Amino acid sequence: MLLLKYPVKIPESHTPIYKMVGLPAFNDDTAAASSDPSILAFDDLISQYLGRVSSAAEKIGGQVLEVTNVLQEAFNVQKELLIKAKQTQPLNEVMVKANALTEGRRSEFFNHLKSATDSLSALAWIAFTGKDCGMSMPIAHVEESWQMAEFYNNKVLVEYKSKDPNHVEWAKAIKELYLPGLRDYVKSHYPLGPVWSATGKPAAAPPKAPTPGAPAPPPPPPASLFSSESSQASSSRPKEGMAAVFQEISSGKPVTSGLRKVTDDMKTKNRADRSGVVSAGEKGRSNSPSFSKAGPPKLELQVGRKWVVENQIGKKQLVIDDCDSKQSVYVYGCKESVLQIQGKVNNITIDKCTKMGVVFTDVVAAFEIVNCNGVEVQCQGSAPTISVDNTTGCQLYLSKESLGTSITTAKSSEINVLVRGAEPDGDWGEHSLPQQFVHTFKDGHFETTPVSHSGG
Secondary structure, X not given: OOOOOOOOOOOOOOOOHHHHOOOXXXXXXXXXXXXXXXXXXXXXXXXXXXXXXXXXXXXXXXXXXXXXXXXXXXXXXXXXXXHHXXXXXXXXXXXXXXXXXXXXXXXXXXHHHHHHHHHHHHHHHHHOOOOOOXXXXXXXXXXXXXXXHHHHHHHXXXXXXXXXHHHHHHHHHHHHHHHXXXXXXXXXXXXXXXXXXXXXXXXXXXXXXXXXXXXXXXXOOOOOOOOOOOOHHHHHOOOOOOEXXXXXXXXXXXXXXXXXXXXXXXXHHHOOOOOOOOOOOOOOOOOOOEEOOOOOXXXXXXXXXXXXXXXXXXXXXXXXXXXXXXXXXXXXXXXOOEEEEEEEEEEEEEEOOEOOXXXXXXXXXXXXXEOOEEEEEEEOOOOOEEEEEOOEEEEEEEOHHHOOOEEEEEOOEEEEEEEEOOOOXXXXXXXXXXXXXXXXXEOOEEEEXXXXXXXX
16 A cells, blocks of 8 residues: 555544444444455555645645545545445435535635536446446546536636646646546446445444343345435434535435436427427526526437527536537527537537537537637537637637647637647646737738737
């Protein structure tokens, strides 16, 4: 086992993990499970990668340190769950949520907070129970979960590139915690998910002592690890502290149910009314969704060829993952939302959107941005053409595979293109595209050149 290069500090007020999730204190069985090679490897993961994140956070302090402590606590809780998986059948209530840190008045460290809290969904790989459980395979789940967090993590890298190396180190360290850290750990030890003991006892509170002479009561039936059932007293109280990392896990729903993935019944070709309107039955899993005055929100596949995403407001986890290279994606009238397109499509158009983020893999033809204000686009694969028309404020993050793309702009301003450095994990370099031009008449025709500004 690796020595702790970066000591992981636990706050003095930290509640023991086994008490937090209702587990008994360590015994001989627990000690034996703790020495299992997969558990020792998880200790290595924590000391090698999480220690680095914690070390950088301590230099920054404030809310960044606070959210890092929550991140650290979540990994410690997962270790306890992995230990109990070696001993018991699935447990009852587990834990819960860290999004409270990102709510309320927007912090100057908002991107740090979002990067850390969004990344925690990667720990839900432990909920994988088979191909029909509603989530990706564990390794793929870790990679997909980080993609959403990386959107905000990249903002930290860009913002602090030339301001504070501690923030840059924190952003790089938290990425390596998941890729390659957690991903490689899951790949080596749990590629098909955790295997719960078939012979262990269900984890439950010890029963009351039986009356002398009376037979002992039977043990309670085993409950699902992710069941949301609990006593009336506990359910009436709001979740606090660490009851915050996996709300979806403890809700009893599949852990990916919080994502707006499109099911077969939402596709136009399978709807009886063919109205193309996705039902708004999402109360309880999102924060009071707002609806555009322009019409109801849509996220659907029409006639098997065109994905339509319309009037989504404040939705940060929109996902299209069942797509192919013959389909197109049209995004219209969305505001303060983030859309992930996981797969190759023919073309993507973003129209009349404000403060919209789009993360996509590959497009065959073109990516178009029209009549928008304050959009951010991240290309993780390739795109032959990107066009920006009548748009104010546009950030384009290009992968190395997409550096050969042709970017066309018209009637647009404040367009910045960010590309990686030469190193695999190099810093993002920011390049502003010209928005002012000089036209001069020479030799019978006009020559156009961008305006160059020189500062004294």
